[in-house]
Amino acid sequence: MTETASRFVRTWLEFSTALRMNEGFDEEKYRIVLESLEALAREWAELEQLPKATVSVLVDVFPTTESNAHLYDGALKERITEAAYELHEHVQLCVATDESV
Numbered sequence: 001m002t003e004t005a006s007r008f009v010r011t012w013l014e015f016s017t018a019l020r021m022n023e024g025f026d027e028e029k030y031r032i033v034l035e036s037l038e039a040l041a042r043e044w045a046e047l048e049q050l051p052k053a054t055v056s057v058l059v060d061v062f063p064t065t066e067s068n069a070h071l072y073d074g075a076l077k078e079r080i081t082e083a084a085y086e087l088h089e090h091v092q093l094c095v096a097t098d099e100s101v
Contacts, residue, residue: 001051001053001054002043002051004036004039004040004043005040005043005051005053005054007036007039008033008036008037008039008040008054008057009054009057011029011032011033011036012033012036012057012061014026014029015029015030015032015033016064016065016068019065019068019071019080020064020068020071022071022072024072024076025072025076025079025080025083030083033087034086034087034090037087037090037091037093037094038090038093040054040094041090041093041094041096044094044095050094050095055095058091058094058095061087061088061091062084062085062087062088062091065080065083065084065087066080066081066084068080069081069084
């Protein structure tokens with residue numbers, strides 16, 4: 001696993017664990033997760049095959065985040081749901097293919 005992938009997995013686990021443990025939404029950790037996904041998308045842009053270990057984490061990003069929203073109320077619940085969709089968009093960039101080829 002590359003350092004970029006390791007950073008993503010590490011920060012994602014920290015962020016999602018805090019949500020699941022009802023510790024709230026850590027904006028700084030969330031920002032780092034997004035930055036890690038952006039770096040991963042750049043690193044993977046030209047790859048034909050993606051590392052299974054990291055992809056197995058990526059497939060759980062949306063459902064894990066979205067399902068944790070039920071632990072919260074009001075504006076925080078909405079923020080978590082919004083973050084789930086934003087994370088989903090970033091994950092899509094990581095696995096995007098060039099359809100013009």
